[in-house]
Amino acid sequence: MLGVQLLGNETVTVKEYPEPTRNENDLLIQVKASGICGSEMHGYRSPTPQASNGGHEVAGEVIEAGGSTKFKVGDHVGVHAVWGCGDCRWCGVGKYTYCNNRIGGGSGTHVERLAAPDHVCLKLPEDIPFDVGVLLTGDGLGVPYHVSQRLNTKGGDFVCILGAGPVGLGNTIVQSFLGAEVIVIDINDYRLSLAKAAGAAHTINSKETDPLEAVTEITHGMLVDKCIEAAGHPETLKLALILVGVAGAVMCVGEQGDLPISPSRDLIRKDLTLMGSWFYHYAEYPAMLNLYRRGLPIGRMITDHFPLVEAQTAFSKFANGQAGKVMLEP
Ligand SMILES: [Zn+2]
Ligand SMILES: [Zn+2]
The missing domain is CATH 3.40.50.720 (NAD(P)-binding Rossmann-like Domain)
Known part of the structure; x- marks a missing residue:
């Protein structure tokens, strides 16, 4: 599958990656939109190449649900930006940023497919466009x-x-x-x-x-x-x-x-x-979705959409301050 790699010095490439491997309760997600975040500019401007990319705001469609009891194939989902362990008392109340055993997070989402534990995924109602879904479930609105x-x-x-x-x-x-x-x-x-x-x-x-x-x-x-x-x-x-x-x-x-x-x-x-204030809580999603339903014009943040293969143009435009939120769409 194709994915973005940051090569350093404001250069990116789109290259072939192995298909993601899925653990038992992971969902395999076909990425529909992945937002570029300001926090990725450090890696983008760094003089050294990165192993992959720093994308972490993403929405897509479930193509394999494995042992998940919460999601099924075909569901639209967004992925929370912070991945808690899922077992501790903070994770139990949906506050993954307070978890002491965070399991990394969804770094590297500018790809065609990704695997994510089902407890970090959030269900998107089907009438919500994927680009808006990225904001609603990610740090864009979070x-x-x-x-x-x-x-x-x-x-x-x-x-x-x-x-x-x-x-x-x-x-x-x-x-x-x-x-x-x-x-x-x-x-x-x-x-x-x-x-x-x-x-x-x-x-x-x-x-x-x-x-x-x-x-x-x-x-x-x-x-x-x-x-x-x-x-x-x-x-x-x-x-x-x-x-x-x-x-x-x-x-x-x-x-x-x-x-x-x-x-x-x-x-x-x-x-x-x-x-x-650091990130947002998984448990805040229902209220965020409700604000959107009541008219919060969060989509106004999005100024650009680019196909994944045009990642260089997308990153340049974002880095030059000539864009709001930029979406990469495989
Ligand atoms: Zn972000
Ligand atoms: Zn935890």
Whole structure:
């Protein structure tokens, strides 16, 4: 079967891989759509070749169900991005990110077929397109949904999102849908236009406009209730701590290096809550699906579809910041 390999130095190839081997309770899935994630850019830009690819957001059709009692051949499924052991107390309540014995995860999903344990698969209703299914069962919606649960967004909140890549866009869609007045900050005008289309009430290009001045004006001097750092840079997290008002909350989503913080200035005297959010829970899927049924326009994140064999074009476009969510379709 065909699959993508990252060769390093921003080069990818589509090559022949052996068919996946299936354990007893694994499903064999014919991949219909596999999303490119920002987290894959590290491997894409690395000077050394990777063994395969870092794809982990995927949906498809079950072609072998083996001993699974939950799924049958023909079912449409998405695959959760984090694979818990399935046996511990956290896995028992569908919180695989807390599992201490995670079994790797679905890395390498830019392929024609893949095997996955049935307890990490999520059933997709048949009327849902596979590309949207990738977002609903993967971190495309999972990450912003989990953020919204941790932040407890209320209608009328001012929420500032730093970074308008796919994670920032997903947060823009979810926070706007939940009633927040969303301000998105980035340095890429194309991505800011996507944020606007995704529901942002205000967009700020911080290369041209001072973000503190702009946010002060928009919020009538109050600054924002919540800030979501989705750019993954210490400088933007620092900015988030400045743009949030008293009694507010700052959510770290973008993985990043160290940042010196002054507890007195940045946290204590502002009564501030600083928190992190990692991935999403398997158990959150029914609520995510319900939000979509109620009109959450999550499909707006998707800007491009490419056949698997055009993976190089897809990766280049994504890496150049000229795309939202990009789907590879075998
Ligand atoms: Zn991802
Ligand atoms: Zn576990």
